[in-house]
Amino acid sequence: MATQGQIITCKAAVAWEPNKPLVIEDVQVAPPQAGEVRIKVLFTALCHTDAYTWSGKDPEGLFPCILGHEAAGIVESVGEGVTEVQPGDHVIPCYQAECRECKFCKSGKTNLCGKVRLATGVGVMLTDRQSRFSINGKPIYHFMGTSTFSQYTVVHDVSVAKIDPIAPLDKLIVIFWFHDLCIRYTLHIGLGAVWNTAKVEPGSIVAIFGLGTVGLAVAEGAKAAGASRIIGIDIDSKKYDTAKNFGVNEFINPKDHEKPIQQVIVDQTDGGVDYSFECIGNVSVMRAALECCHKGWGTSVIVGVAASGQEISTRPFQLVTGRVWKGTAFGGFKSRSQVPWLVDKYLKKEIKVDEYITHNLTLADINKAFDLMHEGGCLRVVLSMHV
Numbered sequence: 001m002a003t004q005g006q007i008i009t010c011k012a013a014v015a016w017e018p019n020k021p022l023v024i025e026d027v028q029v030a031p032p033q034a035g036e037v038r039i040k041v042l043f044t045a046l047c048h049t050d051a052y053t054w055s056g057k058d059p060e061g062l063f064p065c066i067l068g069h070e071a072a073g074i075v076e077s078v079g080e081g082v083t084e085v086q087p088g089d090h091v092i093p094c095y096q097a098e099c100r101e102c103k104f105c106k107s108g109k110t111n112l113c114g115k116v117r118l119a120t121g122v123g124v125m126l127t128d129r130q131s132r133f134s135i136n137g138k139p140i141y142h143f144m145g146t147s148t149f150s151q152y153t154v155v156h157d158v159s160v161a162k163i164d165p166i167a168p169l170d171k172l173i174v175i176f177w178f179h180d181l182c183i184r185y186t187l188h189i190g191l192g193a194v195w196n197t198a199k200v201e202p203g204s205i206v207a208i209f210g211l212g213t214v215g216l217a218v219a220e221g222a223k224a225a226g227a228s229r230i231i232g233i234d235i236d237s238k239k240y241d242t243a244k245n246f247g248v249n250e251f252i253n254p255k256d257h258e259k260p261i262q263q264v265i266v267d268q269t270d271g272g273v274d275y276s277f278e279c280i281g282n283v284s285v286m287r288a289a290l291e292c293c294h295k296g297w298g299t300s301v302i303v304g305v306a307a308s309g310q311e312i313s314t315r316p317f318q319l320v321t322g323r324v325w326k327g328t329a330f331g332g333f334k335s336r337s338q339v340p341w342l343v344d345k346y347l348k349k350e351i352k353v354d355e356y357i358t359h360n361l362t363l364a365d366i367n368k369a370f371d372l373m374h375e376g377g378c379l380r381v382v383l384s385m386h387v
């Protein structure tokens with residue numbers, strides 16, 4: 001391939017400073033080094049995690065940087081020692097790596113691989129602690145080990161999930177195919193919370209706090225697991241309209257009640273729910289989500305990401321009497337091993353994907369895309385990489 005081993009100059013949306021509009025720039029992307037993969041990004045989606053770092057509230061946020069962590073693309077070239085993917089492979093970059101060698105990976109109990117975290121947490125690559133992005137010699141930080149708001153990105157090979165390419169690569173099919181993958185990636189956080197972390201059984205009563213994209217994916221997972229009652233809780237009653245399509249069959253707006261929301265739920269469920277999921281990132285809602293669980297067995301899963309420095313609290317008696325408090329990152333899915341499996345489920349139409357995409361724009365419109373994301377009625381904005 002002509003670009004192999006060369007610096008590629010391409011377009012990327014650069015966050016120069018917190019809270020300032022992203023700027024489409026010509027960025028130089030260095031070739032991948034040992035254990036690295038350079039990917040031509042075809043589609044990327046936006047997520048609140050990008051917005052959070054961009055806002056400047058994320059203490060780990062580094063500027064200037066290239067944000068973005070939900071995407072699908074094609075391998076352009078690989079560095080020395082990379083054996084699992086090769087140029088032309090269809091891939092999804094994953095912010096949660098899976099090295100299969102560290103003690104986390106080997107434990108079989110968690111997806112929190114530790115291999116590249118020290119480097120990705122500070123916006124560089126592991127090999128030489130440098131960035132592969134620069135503008136006229138000035139380094140631009142990576143973000144979450146993915147940086148997908150760029151037409152080309154370099155990631156660690158342990159962070160790349162290879163996807164089965166669908167047979168006839170007719171242009172349109174490729175477009176739709178990748179199109180859907182972008183969303184697939186966020187979606188599985190919700191599904192994983194239900195299938196891997198909580199292990200919801202048929203007939204369960206489930207409460208979901210926050211009916212954004214993540215909450216809807218939890219609802220879909222709960223429905224697929226056979227939950228009988230799926231109670232959605234949101235301060236925006238309009239959210240119930242969409243949520244019904246994803247399996248939510250009861251709705252409570254905490255603002256309609258004088259009593260604390262956990263008490264309202266306990267009253268309506270004969271003592272509490274079997275499973276609850278906090279999909280907002282609000283620590284007082286996390287407490288409510290635990291306390292609305294049934295004594296003896298109720299399990300509450302924290303999916304939402306609270307602002308840095310926040311703490312959760314409850315009376316220890318809540319746990320002594322059998323409630324369980326859990327958390328999940330990346331849905332508990334092992335990235336490289338299980339992302340392809342999820343894609344397969346999608347192809348077999350076992351899980352919804354298309355329904356989450358409410359807007360399609362291009363990289364050039366990325367600032368508009370962020371505005372849309374903060375509006376009601378928007379689930380996922382997918383960007384193609386044209387400018």
Ligand SMILES: NC(=O)c1ccc[n+]([C@@H]2O[C@H](COP(=O)([O-])OP(=O)(O)OC[C@H]3O[C@@H](n4cnc5c(N)ncnc54)[C@H](O)[C@@H]3O)[C@@H](O)[C@H]2O)c1
Binds near residue numbers: 285
């Ligand atoms: N654990 C993970 O792996 C992971 C991955 C991605 C995102 N997240 C987190 O999941 C959370 C949800 O993400 P999203 O994209 O669905 O967000 P979103 O903003 O689209 O949805 C949040 C919903 O919560 C509702 N809400 C806000 N405050 C509320 C309150 N006090 N009571 C009831 N409802 C309330 C809002 O009206 C909205 O509908 C975020 O914290 C995000 O950072 C976690």
Ligand SMILES: [Zn+2]
Binds near residue numbers: 097112115
């Ligand atoms: Zn590992």
